[in-house]
Amino acid sequence: DQQVKQNSPSLSVQEGRISILNCDYTNSMFDYFLWYKKYPAEGPTFLISISSIKDKNEDGRFTVFLNKSAKHLSLHIVPSQPGDSAVYFCAASDKYGNKLVFGAGTILRVKS
Amino acid sequence: DTAVSQTPKYLVTQMGNDKSIKCEQNLGHDTMYWYKQDSKKFLKIMFSYNNKELIINETVPNRFSPKSPDKAHLNLHINSLELGDSAVYFCASSQQHRVTDTQYFGPGTRLTVL
Numbered sequence: 001d002q003q004v005k006q007n008s009p010s011l012s013v014q015e016g017r018i019s020i021l022n023c024d025y026t027n028s029m030f031d032y033f034l035w036y037k038k039y040p041a042e043g044p045t046f047l048i049s050i051s052s053i054k055d056k057n058e059d060g061r062f063t064v065f066l067n068k069s070a071k072h073l074s075l076h077i078v079p080s081q082p083g084d085s086a087v088y089f090c091a092a093s094d095k096y097g098n099k100l101v102f103g104a105g106t107i108l109r110v111k112s
Numbered sequence: 113d114t115a116v117s118q119t120p121k122y123l124v125t126q127m128g129n130d131k132s133i134k135c136e137q138n139l140g141h142d143t144m145y146w147y148k149q150d151s152k153k154f155l156k157i158m159f160s161y162n163n164k165e166l167i168i169n170e171t172v173p174n175r176f177s178p179k180s181p182d183k184a185h186l187n188l189h190i191n192s193l194e195l196g197d198s199a200v201y202f203c204a205s206s207q208q209h210r211v212t213d214t215q216y217f218g219p220g221t222r223l224t225v226l
Contacts, residue, residue, distance in 0.1 A: 032211055043202050043217025093211035099168055102155040
């Protein structure tokens with residue numbers, strides 16, 4: 001059962017434009033959400049997180065939006081840069097904070 | 113000065129063999145994890161250790177056995193390898209066993225079982 005879904009396997013965006021990566025979840029007990037970024041031949045690196053008590057968290061060019069009623073979150077990257085080209089994983093955890101459940105990832109390509 | 117390192121990076125072996133993957137972190141963290149990324153690209157938690165104590169043990173065949181000789185090391189032993197074990201295995205560490213503590217991942221070990 002895929003509790004965290006990233007329905008777009010890939011996304012292509014022009015440099016300088018906005019990239020929007022989407023993530024849906026099914027488990028209503030999830031209350032902490034994270035985005036990880038992964039380059040080829042490297043491990044995932046933490047990007048940004050959001051708690052369910054918030055609906056938005058911003059860190060520089062990266063903003064995560066959480067819509068609890070829709071069980072949906074999105075990552076916005078503005079402006080997109082070629083170095084942002086990577087696989088982006090959405091992950092979630094319940095309030096017990098025991099483990100992360102990851103989506104399958106979205107490949108982002110930023111064209112210069 | 114790699115924070116989380118894994119060896120080997122690539123491992124090709126025959127069905128039925130026994131192999132080990134080593135993981136070391138130099139971040140001084142208390143918690144370490146093993147994840148498996150299968151062909152569908154999902155990263156799934158297999159095990160976690162906190163201060164050498166097993167915390168998470170997901171539904172993993174008992175052919176997989178983690179061993180933590182100290183807080184800085186978490187090795188993964190796999191017995192009687194099967195074709196379905198082919199995957200990328202990632203080690204990770206965090207300060208404590210809390211999801212609010214950032215997990216730092218190693219570069220992964222690509223295991224291919226022939």
